[in-house]
Amino acid sequence: MLEPRAAMKSLHAYRPPLAGRQGLRLDFNESTIGCAPRVLAKMRSLDAEALARYPEREPVEAEGARFLGLDAAQVLLTNGVDEAIHLLCSAYLDPGDEVITAVPTFAMYALFAQAEGARVIQIHSGENFAFPLEDVLSRISERTQLIVVANPNNPTGTVVECEALLQIAQAAPHAAMLVDEAYFEFYGETMLDHRPWPENLFVARTFSKAYGLAGLRIGILAGDARQISMVRRVASPYNVNAVALAVLPEALGDQAYVEQYVAEVRRSRTELEQELKTLGLHYWPSQANFVLVHVGSAHAEFIQAFRARGILIRDRNTDPGCEGCVRLTVGSSKHTQILIEALRDVVQKLGLRGEVRT
Ligand SMILES: Cc1ncc(COP(=O)(O)O)c(C=O)c1O
Numbered sequence: 001m002l003e004p005r006a007a008m009k010s011l012h013a014y015r016p017p018l019a020g021r022q023g024l025r026l027d028f029n030e031s032t033i034g035c036a037p038r039v040l041a042k043m044r045s046l047d048a049e050a051l052a053r054y055p056e057r058e059p060v061e062a063e064g065a066r067f068l069g070l071d072a073a074q075v076l077l078t079n080g081v082d083e084a085i086h087l088l089c090s091a092y093l094d095p096g097d098e099v100i101t102a103v104p105t106f107a108m109y110a111l112f113a114q115a116e117g118a119r120v121i122q123i124h125s126g127e128n129f130a131f132p133l134e135d136v137l138s139r140i141s142e143r144t145q146l147i148v149v150a151n152p153n154n155p156t157g158t159v160v161e162c163e164a165l166l167q168i169a170q171a172a173p174h175a176a177m178l179v180d181e182a183y184f185e186f187y188g189e190t191m192l193d194h195r196p197w198p199e200n201l202f203v204a205r206t207f208s209k210a211y212g213l214a215g216l217r218i219g220i221l222a223g224d225a226r227q228i229s230m231v232r233r234v235a236s237p238y239n240v241n242a243v244a245l246a247v248l249p250e251a252l253g254d255q256a257y258v259e260q261y262v263a264e265v266r267r268s269r270t271e272l273e274q275e276l277k278t279l280g281l282h283y284w285p286s287q288a289n290f291v292l293v294h295v296g297s298a299h300a301e302f303i304q305a306f307r308a309r310g311i312l313i314r315d316r317n318t319d320p321g322c323e324g325c326v327r328l329t330v331g332s333s334k335h336t337q338i339l340i341e342a343l344r345d346v347v348q349k350l351g352l353r354g355e356v357r358t
C-alpha cells in the first residue's frame with residue numbers, strides 16, 4: 001500500500017473557512033475595495049497569446065527588486081507569501097531540525113515546517129502578546145534551522161522592533177530567519193530600512209493585503225543574493241502565473257491608490273478601536289488591517305450574529321492565548337461604518353457590554 005512520508009501522518013491540514021463567503025468579508029484580512037483600476041484594465045487587456053505562453057518571471061522580478069531598492073539577485077517572486085514560507089522550509093529544513101515561532105501566529109509556518117519533518121518550538125507570547133524576545137533568544141541552539149516572525153503579527157496585530165529581529169538573526173547565524181511583512185503597508189516599519197542585513201535574514205512581502213490581489217497569489221521574498229539563489233533552486237520557474245506577472249508592474253506603479261487605501265484603513269482602525277473602547281470590549285491595539293477582540297464565551301454566537309447581518313468575521317478562539325477572541329478585518333471607511341453599526345447592535349443583543357478579559 002502506498003504510504004506518504006511519516007511527517008504527513010501527523011500533519012493537520014489547514015482548512016480556512018472559505019466556503020460560502022457571501023457578504024462583507026472581514027474574515028481574511030483582504031482589501032475590502034480590491035485592486036487599482038489600472039491593474040484591472042491591464043488584466044482585461046490580456047489576450048489568448050498571453051495565456052498560451054509560459055510565464056517569464058525574471059523581468060518582473062527585476063521590477064519588484066527595483067521597487068524594494070534591491071538587486072534582482074536579492075529577490076524571488078513567489079506564489080504569495082505562503083509559497084515563500086514553503087520554499088524556505090524546503091531549502092533549509094531536514095527532518096529533526098528545529099523551527100522557532102512565537103505564538104499565536106500565522107498557521108502556515110508550523111504546517112510547512114512539520115511537512116519537512118522539522119520540530120516546531122512554539123514560544124508563547126508575553127502579556128498582551130508582547131514578543132517573547134528573551135525566550136526566543138534562549139531557545140536558539142545548534143539544531144535551530146529556521147526562525148519565523150510575522151511583523152505585524154497575525155492574529156494579534158502586535159509588532160516587534162526591527163532591532164530585536166536583527167538581534168535574533170545575529171544570534172542564530174546558522175539558521176534562516178524569516179520576517180514576514182505581509183501587513184507592512186499598514187505599519188510602515190520594515191527590515192528593508194535596516195541594511196546591510198546578516199546573510200541569514202529573509203523578508204517576505206505580499207500583494208494580497210494592501211494591494212487587493214489575494215486571488216492572484218503573488219508575493220516577494222527578499223534576502224542575501226547567495227541564499228536567494230539556493231531558494232530559487234527549489235522554486236518552479238513558473239511559480240507565478242502570467243496574469244499576476246502582467247499586472248504587477250501596474251500595481252507597483254499606482255502607489256497613490258495603495259497609499260490612499262492604507263490611510264483609510266488606518267483611520268478606520270482608529271475609529272473601530274475607539275468604538276470597542278466605548279463598548280467596553282477588550283482589544284489589542286493593532287498595526288495591521290485587523291483587530292483582535294475578546295468577546296468571551298459567546299464568540300461563536302457573536303460570529304453567527306454578524307453572519308446573520310451579512311458580515312463575515314473570524315473566530316480565533318483556538319489560537320494559543322486567544323480563547324474567546326474574534327478577529328475583525330478593517331477595510332474602507334464605508335465598510336468600517338457597516339461593521340461598527342453591526343458591532344453596536346450585536347453587543348447589545350448578546351448583552352456583551354462591559355465584557356472584559358479575565
Ligand atoms: C502573516 C501572514 N503571512 C502570510 C499570509 C499569506 O499571504 P499570501 O496571500 O501572500 O500567501 C497571511 C495571510 O493571511 C498572513 O497573515
